[in-house]
Amino acid sequence: MITDIESATPALCRLQLGSELRDLRLKAGLTSRQVVRKLLWSPSKLTRLETGENAAVETSDIMALCQIFEADPETTELLKGYAAVTKTKRDWWQSKEYRPVISPSFKAFLGLEATASGLQDYESEFVPGLLQTEAYVRVIHQRAHQGLSDEEIDRLVAVRMTRQEVLHRESPLKLTAIINEAVLYRQVGGSAIMRAQLAHIAEVSAAPNVRVQVVPFELGAHAGMNGAFMILQFRDRVALKPIVYFENLADGWVTRREADVERYEESFTDLQALAPGPQESVSMIKKAMKEH
Incomplete structure (x- = not known):
């Protein structure tokens, strides 16, 4: 209540x-x-x-x-x-500032994320959105949305940064993020931006509601090789069962089908067991910082 x-x-x-x-x-x-x-x-x-x-x-x-x-x-x-x-x-994403750059499907996701109690996020190509720095976000949007004005890019960046408030609210979202090791070495915006980005992940991962793990190259084939996905979990699992969210360049969509959700939950559990724990993963992140 x-x-x-x-x-x-x-x-x-x-x-x-x-x-x-x-x-x-x-x-x-x-x-x-x-x-x-x-x-x-x-x-x-x-x-x-x-x-x-x-x-x-x-x-x-x-x-x-x-x-x-x-x-x-x-x-x-x-x-x-x-x-x-x-x-x-109105929720923040309904404001005039943000509405022009938020698609209907992403608006629906923001509503789910804002009310979720937990988010399990596997990313293979870039840093999870809730852990990105402003500079890193800006480079991604500039590359993915060529042709947009500087003002539109600014709005997209503001949306991403505002989303991160779920990690710091009164009852913070519990984020469990698993990252492919390639993410640590992919040059997004240059060495300075990457060093700052990796330092940010290491800092945020110290929070009690954030857990970060890295899947090393040496582990070979794994359950996340078909692509990135997020699993949203809710306090009332009867009224709102877990939902899986996917996203690509054109759109985003969810699946609520119980059998599909269970498959992704199992995949995420496998990734958690396969990847080194948070402490060792942070060591991998700091090692990548030095190599940048």
């Missing part, structure tokens, strides 16, 4: 609202199908509410659900408060 609704983000309110609505429905002994029939809703509308996917939630919808679930007045008012935040406040 959110103790201070006024200061809560819309993304967090949507997630909490969805979790509590689902709990109320189950306590009332109702299936999703029964609820949508009573309200003449589409099944997807209730699913989006329970998984926190709606950008804004109508108070009238919450009142209708609370009536069906026979929620007490105090609970009803609390859920209406969550809904009000989604209508009156």
